[in-house]
Amino acid sequence: MAVAGALLLGAGGAQAAGPGPAHRHISRVYLTVSPETPKKIPGGNVPFKRQTAPGSGSRPDAITPAPLDSISVNDCLAHAATSSRGNGWASGRHDSCQSYHLHTWKVDCDWWFCSQVGSADADLVDYQFTPDGKFQSRHIYVEQFIGNWSRKGEMSGINLTLNTTCRPTQGSGPCQTNLGSPTTEPVDAWVALGNQYNWYYFEQPKSSGVGNARVSYADLSWHLLVTGGENGPVTRDGPNSQVRCDSASYILYASGGEGCVFPWAPVPTWTIHRSATPEAAQNIYEAQTRPLTTQPPSTLFGVPFKLIVGAPSTYPLHRDAVADHIEAHRTTAQQACRRFFPGRYPAPHTDCDEYPFASTTEGSVNYGNFRNYVVKPIDSDDNQAAGRDLGLFYATERLLGDDGFNEPFHVSVQP
Structure with a gap:
């Protein structure tokens, strides 16, 4: 699903439905999402959290897997030319991200006279990762960042909802949501809170896969929704990021012969x-x-x-x-x-x-x-x-x- 394009009806084009007491004053809300440009933001150098792979200790083959490095918000934004397109940017087969800039604004109309009364901007980064090393499993994690807010004017009464979903594809079984749900706050509260992180945790069970390796596919996607205007909810959905899970018995680590990767990542x-x-x-x-x-x-x-x-x-x-x-x-x-x-x-x-x-x-x-x-x-x-x-x-x-x-x-x- 592609990111929705520019707003069809701007502030100057919004009009009251017609004269009359019931429609004399109307508030409308709009939302656009656009690709980022490479940049750094305050507080964006802290790496996202992720499971790492400590030494195996008692494993008979005595192989100690090296943990993969996490990435930060600024790492993702530095690769905006890629992270704002398609599946996103992958630093490896276990770590990927998407980055977009959101802009929402409020328009008030009295009769046929309309004007923009407020706006808010923020950066959105979805960090998607799967366990590596000893902790391999058919689990998929998303840590969603929204922050670097700027607001102008008045945005009272406008709410913003963030969410991320996992949808099975290619005949695969369910992608279960084990943690995470839509988060709704007034735009003014989002701005006041500053940089925020939301966690999501999904799983494609072994029973969902096909073939000897029990391979299954799913698409991760973020979702934005704004409400509070009389023009109804306005939604924007992020592009799909494909993930693949398997239970191949010939993969090392007998205690963790299951795992998920981003198959679209660069050839390792x-x-x-x-x-x-x-x-x-x-x-x-x-x-x-x-x-x-x-x-x-x-x-x-x-x-x-x-x-x-x-x-x-x-x-x-x-x-x-x-x-x-x-x-x-x-x-x-x-x-x-x-x-x-x-x-x-x-x-x-x-x-x-x-x-x-x-x-x-x-x-x-x-x-x-x-x-x-x-x-x-x-x-x-x-x-x-x-x-x-x-x-x-x-x-x-x-x-x-x-x-x-x-x-x-x-x-x-x-x-």
């Missing part, structure tokens, strides 16, 4: 660091930058040719979580390691490292016709550490790889 990037896993990082770097120097060799019409995808500036990789597919990719890669690195593989404390990964649709089986993949024997500890980090990335970003969902991601090599 897994960063592998040379300082942590130098051999695996080097193999990926060579694949992305010097593919013709890697094994196995490849030709196209007799000419050396190799196209390796996945780098941030190229076509992304896509997750594949099907066990049979992963095993087939690994088998093909290991056969290549034996053929092109005799004496080096197999060997003690050595793994056959492949890129693109066996857990992607671009793995060696699917791209094997032109050998658009690379293999290299590397230290087992190095290879397995990189694999654990990749698994953590999959979990943190909730990348699906089954039931027709093969979600994209990029890979970046850093120091």
Whole structure:
């Protein structure tokens, strides 16, 4: 649902319905909502509250997920070119926001003479987030900010209501409201209160999803309503922000194998660091930058040719979580390691490292016709550490790889 456009009837066009004692004096109220421009507002640097993911402690895999950073009102307003359009601005697959400027005004008419007697302006920011890390669940949170008010003239008798809703889409089941309801105050009270926050808490239960991963979709939307004029309630509804929930069993964190993300967020990037896993990082770097120097060799019409995808500036990789597919990719890669690195593989404390990964649709089986993949024997500890980090990335970003969902991601090599 798009944000409603400009007011159809301005102050100068409002007229009394006609002469007569019952219609001699009429008050009307109007409301417009417009995109923000990048700016900062007083008190807007405090981050919104959100659940974070502390260390796992007793988890057997001993992986400690890093909590995602919250964003602030000013963070959202700084990205107004995006946060005031469509789904909004996403700082990641778990955090997004929308920002808009509201303007409401009151018009009094005596007979056919009308004049604007007051107005009020404010900034509206909806921060939408889902739990990450250990606290993954099919819960969706919205923290709604309204503030930075300015008022001119007289707005008595005018009330403003704020609300946020969650509506299931694409054949999904209900999106339950566990916390939050419409909040109504006189405009004068909103102005006097200053910066205010409203909380909403929604849930799409597992029973609402489809397929093995129990995938479900919903749209979040904010709503504004002003009353007090004789022209009836005036409403404005925000654009939908799509959220997706799943219960994929192959996502890490057995205690929290459910979660929700904003699937429209930018394609995530897994960063592998040379300082942590130098051999695996080097193999990926060579694949992305010097593919013709890697094994196995490849030709196209007799000419050396190799196209390796996945780098941030190229076509992304896509997750594949099907066990049979992963095993087939690994088998093909290991056969290549034996053929092109005799004496080096197999060997003690050595793994056959492949890129693109066996857990992607671009793995060696699917791209094997032109050998658009690379293999290299590397230290087992190095290879397995990189694999654990990749698994953590999959979990943190909730990348699906089954039931027709093969979600994209990029890979970046850093120091």
